[in-house]
Amino acid sequence: MDLVTRRPEGLYCPPGDFYIDPWRAVSRAIITHAHADHARAGHDHYLVSAASEHVLRARFGQLPMQTIEYGESINHHGVQVSLHPAGHVLGSAQVRLAYKGEVWVASGDYKLAPDPTCTPFEPITCDTFITESTFGLPVYRWPDEATVMQSINHWWAQNASQGVSSLLYAYAFGKGQRLLAGLDPSIGPIITHGSLDALNLAYQASGVALPDTSRVTDISDADKKKALILAPPSAGSSPWMKRFGDTSHAMVSGWMQIRGARRRRGVDRGFVLSDHADWPALLSAIDATGASRVIVTHGNAASLIRWLNESGRLAQAFETEYGEIES
Amino acid sequence: MKAFAALYQALDRTTSSRKKIAAIVAYLNTAAPEDAAWAVYFLAGGKIKRLLPTAFLRAYALRQSGLPPWLFEECYETVGDLAETIALLLPNTETVRDTPLNEWITEGLLPLQSLGEEGRTHELDRLLEGWDSDSRFICLKFITGGFRVGVSRLTVTRALAEHTDLAVTQMAQRMVGYLNNRHHPSATRYQALVADRDEDLKAIEPGQPYPFFLAQPLSQQADALADLWVQSDQWQVEWKWDGIRAQIVCRHGQVWLWSRGEELISEQFPELCEMAQGLPSGTVLDGEILVWHSEQPIPASFASLQKRLGRKRLSEAFKREYPAVFMAYDLLEHEGLDCREQPLQLRRQRLVDVLVIHPDARLKLSPVVEVTGAEQARLQQAKARQARVEGLMIKALSSRYGVGRTRQAGLWFKYKLEPLTIDAVLIYAQRGHGRRASLYTDYTLAVWDDAGPDAPRTLVPVAKAYSGLTDKEIKQIDGILRKSTIESFGPVKRVEPTLVFELGFEGILPSPRHKSGVALRFPRLLRWRIDKPVEEADSLDTLKALL
Numbered sequence: 001m002d003l004v005t006r007r008p009e010g011l012y013c014p015p016g017d018f019y020i021d022p023w024r025a026v027s028r029a030i031i032t033h034a035h036a037d038h039a040r041a042g043h044d045h046y047l048v049s050a051a052s053e054h055v056l057r058a059r060f061g062q063l064p065m066q067t068i069e070y071g072e073s074i075n076h077h078g079v080q081v082s083l084h085p086a087g088h089v090l091g092s093a094q095v096r097l098a099y100k101g102e103v104w105v106a107s108g109d110y111k112l113a114p115d116p117t118c119t120p121f122e123p124i125t126c127d128t129f130i131t132e133s134t135f136g137l138p139v140y141r142w143p144d145e146a147t148v149m150q151s152i153n154h155w156w157a158q159n160a161s162q163g164v165s166s167l168l169y170a171y172a173f174g175k176g177q178r179l180l181a182g183l184d185p186s187i188g189p190i191i192t193h194g195s196l197d198a199l200n201l202a203y204q205a206s207g208v209a210l211p212d213t214s215r216v217t218d219i220s221d222a223d224k225k226k227a228l229i230l231a232p233p234s235a236g237s238s239p240w241m242k243r244f245g246d247t248s249h250a251m252v253s254g255w256m257q258i259r260g261a262r263r264r265r266g267v268d269r270g271f272v273l274s275d276h277a278d279w280p281a282l283l284s285a286i287d288a289t290g291a292s293r294v295i296v297t298h299g300n301a302a303s304l305i306r307w308l309n310e311s312g313r314l315a316q317a318f319e320t321e322y323g324e325i326e327s
Numbered sequence: 328m329k330a331f332a333a334l335y336q337a338l339d340r341t342t343s344s345r346k347k348i349a350a351i352v353a354y355l356n357t358a359a360p361e362d363a364a365w366a367v368y369f370l371a372g373g374k375i376k377r378l379l380p381t382a383f384l385r386a387y388a389l390r391q392s393g394l395p396p397w398l399f400e401e402c403y404e405t406v407g408d409l410a411e412t413i414a415l416l417l418p419n420t421e422t423v424r425d426t427p428l429n430e431w432i433t434e435g436l437l438p439l440q441s442l443g444e445e446g447r448t449h450e451l452d453r454l455l456e457g458w459d460s461d462s463r464f465i466c467l468k469f470i471t472g473g474f475r476v477g478v479s480r481l482t483v484t485r486a487l488a489e490h491t492d493l494a495v496t497q498m499a500q501r502m503v504g505y506l507n508n509r510h511h512p513s514a515t516r517y518q519a520l521v522a523d524r525d526e527d528l529k530a531i532e533p534g535q536p537y538p539f540f541l542a543q544p545l546s547q548q549a550d551a552l553a554d555l556w557v558q559s560d561q562w563q564v565e566w567k568w569d570g571i572r573a574q575i576v577c578r579h580g581q582v583w584l585w586s587r588g589e590e591l592i593s594e595q596f597p598e599l600c601e602m603a604q605g606l607p608s609g610t611v612l613d614g615e616i617l618v619w620h621s622e623q624p625i626p627a628s629f630a631s632l633q634k635r636l637g638r639k640r641l642s643e644a645f646k647r648e649y650p651a652v653f654m655a656y657d658l659l660e661h662e663g664l665d666c667r668e669q670p671l672q673l674r675r676q677r678l679v680d681v682l683v684i685h686p687d688a689r690l691k692l693s694p695v696v697e698v699t700g701a702e703q704a705r706l707q708q709a710k711a712r713q714a715r716v717e718g719l720m721i722k723a724l725s726s727r728y729g730v731g732r733t734r735q736a737g738l739w740f741k742y743k744l745e746p747l748t749i750d751a752v753l754i755y756a757q758r759g760h761g762r763r764a765s766l767y768t769d770y771t772l773a774v775w776d777d778a779g780p781d782a783p784r785t786l787v788p789v790a791k792a793y794s795g796l797t798d799k800e801i802k803q804i805d806g807i808l809r810k811s812t813i814e815s816f817g818p819v820k821r822v823e824p825t826l827v828f829e830l831g832f833e834g835i836l837p838s839p840r841h842k843s844g845v846a847l848r849f850p851r852l853l854r855w856r857i858d859k860p861v862e863e864a865d866s867l868d869t870l871k872a873l874l
Contacts, residue, residue, distance in 0.1 A: 137401060137402050138392065138394060138402060138416055139402045139415040141415070141419070249342075257415070258405065258764060259339075259408070259764075260406070260408070260764030261765070263762045264766075264798065267342070269340050300405075306398075310395065
């Protein structure tokens with residue numbers, strides 16, 4: 001029997017009578033991670049990973065939340081439920097469901113590349129694997145992340161030496177903290193947009209080491225010229241940006257792999273760093289599960305499905321409402 | 328090549344033209360002339376003859392990446408650029424070589440053309456070997472053509488002017504000759520380009536036109552026109568002719584006729600060349616080619632001119648049926664001297680002199696339209712469609728003849744007629760290229776066709792359009808289109824008809840080739856009509872009434 005089906009409310013487990021990352025309010029929800037397209041307010045009961053507790057509270061306040069550790073298993077209506085690290089952002093989890101000898105895993109969003117701010121992805125053997133495919137095309141192959149961090153620091157240092165502020169656009173939750181952890185604070189002050197602050201505190205409360213950051217109001221004009229400013233892409237046209245003089249703009253995202261996407265953004269530099277799996281990582285993650293059936297959710301689902309089918313794997317799609325935010 | 332790749336990256340990594348110019352100047356200061364020759368040529372948009380068929384490049388990429396053709400095409404649709412797609416799919420390597428640009432091009436790239444299938448593959452391997460993905464992208468861009476890296480020809484011209492300490496207008500004229508694709512760049516040609524004396528290049532390319540000066544569109548805001556006359560009363564107003572912008576170059580007893588695309592069109596208009604033989608050597612006129620029957624008070628429609636352009640062999644009867652005239656409005660060279668730096672008022676006076684001394688029915692003077700204020704301009708403009716012109720040109724009497732669409736030399740405005748408009752329904756969409764890669768931005772629009780009282784109405788396509796929306800709207804529409812796809816034919820999606828747009832166009836002509844029976848001129852999206860239900864879009868009958 002299918003352990004997960006698609007209902008108008010979201011992905012649903014019939015024997016357990018609960019949902020995974022539903023996009024409408026339901027009575028019982030398992031949340032894979034705290035990004036807005038996966039975690040929504042209004043459910044009656046949330047099951048989440050212990051590691052994601054602080055960020056979820058930072059984003060949604062008090063929620064009727066039950067937490068379990070990675071690998072810890074609970075039984076609900078005969079379905080054995082456990083959460084396993086997905087390596088996407090702090091607290092992100094794959095959901096493993098076992099029922100009458102059958103095992104399904106729903107990946108949520110994931111990446112295989114190293115990230116100092118969260119527990120690395122763990123391959124889980126299963127019969128059916130539900131995978132994302134945000135970057136499900138072979139043109140998406142990520143460069144080595146250490147090299148990318150180096151070039152970001154180099155760009156910052158070069159700007160600082162010319163008295164130009166460095167403005168780095170990145171998604172506030174996950175990417176922001178991953179960048180903070182890799183920035184070299186000896187180059188100059190790091191200023192964060194207000195939308196990152198609560199999340200940074202939540203990360204620190206969860207035991208993730210991040211460098212000191214400042215509010216824009218605390219930094220002198222002279223120091224701003226050496227500063228790196230971390231802001232969400234939405235801050236790009238806000239009055240907040242007017243506080244900086246001569247500025248070099250850069251965007252950090254997997255989409256920056258394509259020149260057209262960077263030019264559309266109108267930024268000087270595009271750094272390719274993603275919290276999602278690239279094409280080779282998607283294929284190797286799928287392989288590692290040993291799954292005989294693959295269900296693809298959001299992203300370039302059609303390409304990945306056809307590729308999997310042509311390489312002898314049973315693959316199909318779930319229409320979801322994920323992937324509506326910046327990746 | 329390494330230095331050029333570094334220049335490319337510097338250009339690609341800033342959106343400031345000041346920094347781009349600085350980067351080019353820095354490169355030119357150190358590059359060998361034979362390398363700079365190619366760098367300037369490609370950056371300014373110079374082309375080389377297609378070296379390899381795209382089908383060969385696709386097949387090569389498939390072999391190298393091991394991907395099935397459908398997946399390669401999916402990638403191409405997302406990336407929107409063939410060279411970039413291939414560069415992203417080839418196995419990763421680091422740059423471990425350096426070959427001078429000139430050597431890499433003349434000894435590796437150009438010979439590709441004459442090789443057979445086997446040789447090509449081998450040579451392409453050799454050309455791409457040892458470069459990283461960014462450098463390979465440049466290599467492949469050379470091969471696929473259209474090497475645009477966010478620098479315009481004008482940016483390169485400005486950098487060269489700064490590098491050589493010459494005027495931008497002078498450098499721009501030299502660039503016209505330098506970039507024509509009859510000659511490949513070389514150290515000699517580059518040295519002539521940057522020489523401090525002017526004769527060298529004119530000797531090589533006697534027929535070179537000057538770069539065209541283009542007008543700024545006058546803002547659609549109501550007071551933009553009034554503001555002009557508030558700022559100054561020193562304007563010369565003319566009709567905006569609806570023909571082919573062209574220059575007549577008379578030098579050394581020879582005549583050349585150039586279109587705005589810097590294409591030589593002498594052969595298509597022999598009677599104009601014959602007329603120009605009567606002009607003194609050392610004369611360059613700027614104006615518009617029109618089809619105009621001598622007994623008519625207004626020019627023939629643009630369609631007649633298109634017929635002339637499309638015809639290779641011109642019979643006498645055909646020339647009589649579509650007689651061409653040259654409507655002169657500016658004098659760029661007089662008695663062998665470049666007079667673009669003189670004010671329009673003076674150039675106009677001399678132009679009148681030239682035309683008076685050399686009368687010819689095929690050479691007309693664009694008359695000055697009597698306008699002394701915004702209100703009068705508005706009244707004249709209202710007559711434009713009747714007079715079969717596009718609107719008014721408003722030029723500052725003090726303006727020099729600049730290069731491209733710039734403001735430094737002085738102001739030229741075009742005050743165009745309001746476009747004709749209809750409300751049409753989006754029925755097909757295709758993904759865009761470049762900045763709009765991977766977004767659905769190219770739309771086919773349709774209007775209702777009433778088949779009869781009993782038959783249901785159908786939507787019949789009338790135009791393809793893509794410009795005119797904001798980035799935000801494009802993104803929003805892209806999202807809607809992805810969710811309302813009915814079927815896909817290759818890159819084209821047929822979507823549920825739910826979106827209505829106000830479509831603007833300059834004119835409408837009967838066309839037996841189109842299913843709708845009409846063809847629209849310069850169709851573009853003016854507005855997304857969120858307020859309008861699909862049922863209320865315009866019908867083919869409404870459209871045909873405009874014929």
